[in-house]
Amino acid sequence: MSTELFITTDFQRRWVNKLTEAGPFFSSFSEPSDMLAKFPKESIQKLVDMGFTTLTLPTEFGGEGCTVTDMILFQETLARFDSATALAIGWHQGVVGELYESRKWNEVQLKQFSEAITTGALVNRSVTEAQTGSPTRGGRPQTTATRTAAGWTISGEKTFTTMAPALTHFLVSVWIDEIQQTGFFLIPRSSNGLSIKDTWHTISMRGTESQTLVLDQVHVTDEQLVEVNDSPRGNKQNGWLLHIPACYLGIAQAARDYSVHFAATYQPNSLNEPIASLFNIQTQIGKMDLELIKARHLLYDIAGIYDDSARRVHLQNELGVAKSIVTNSAIEIVNLAMRIVGAKSLELSNPLQRYYRDVRAGLHNPPMDDMTITKLAHAAISEQQ
Structure with a gap:
């Protein structure tokens, strides 16, 4: 019983083999990261070094043009060796795939971000909040963006931010009162006022360190407002x-x-x-x-x-x-x-x-x-x- 029946291309075969060969390395972090509730940074870095984190970028943006079928095959393979690593990197893979399929961002934003990804950037959406729960249920974000002379100021907290210790960028949902809509800002980890609160005390997926993202008067520019949505993501x-x-x-x-x-x-x-x-x-x-x-x-x-x-x-x-x-x-x-x-x-x-x-x-x-x-x-x- 395996995925062998579903491997139909040389590309899929090559990456399944790569992940399988690296499997013992990923597995070596499973028990300690679970016991200590610590994110397996070494596993994620290995995936970055392998070029795995660029797979869902389209070829014109420096990636491999990975399909959804390719992605699930690779994610299933990886999860056999370490579930925390697979779920964590899966969010990055899925977010990147969705962004470049939907093309909601303008070409300059897509180009700039693809360059960051090909040099090791890791991203996840930060959307869940203590008061709203999952955004798929339609709750309005309590995190807010307030207009300033230089752009915006963002304040709020986001729970369940998977891969928080390793993310270089956070795609944060906010309520923009000025336009009465939800928007997404792309916020680099280095931003002043951004911090991670240790709140991940669960029995499941302990190694993902899905901590709370804290945004305290984080200043962002108009260019960092990359999406505006008028309906729930669900x-x-x-x-x-x-x-x-x-x-x-x-x-x-x-x-x-x-x-x-x-x-x-x-x-x-x-x-x-x-x-x-x-x-x-x-x-x-x-x-x-x-x-x-x-x-x-x-x-x-x-x-x-x-x-x-x-x-x-x-x-x-x-x-x-x-x-x-x-x-x-x-x-x-x-x-x-x-x-x-x-x-x-x-x-x-x-x-x-x-x-x-x-x-x-x-x-x-x-x-x-x-x-x-x-x-x-x-x-x-x-x-x-």
């Missing part, structure tokens, strides 16, 4: 967010592989063969692969539709469905893996307990299951009206 089709379920599918694959190896090699003295010979263990293994096949085919099929502009127009709620199905399948796969391994899976030295904690985080990444299900219901009802 209303837009964004296939680049499929990096999220791809990460959790990679975790599920790692859990499946660990438990199958355990079953094939563990032989208690009450048996003459390893526990893989037992019917109930085989049933659990079969269920894991059933979930993997279902989830992977759905994810890659929908990514392929998104990559085809002629077919993309027919997508409605499929992106949310992919995230929901894959994430919940991933959780069930890890659950089954732990049932196979038994109490040993709860030992802190066992990776399954980390997979179990990390995969649960997927439920709280956008879009959430309730929103996806509600949208499906609304679509079905509207067809009858």
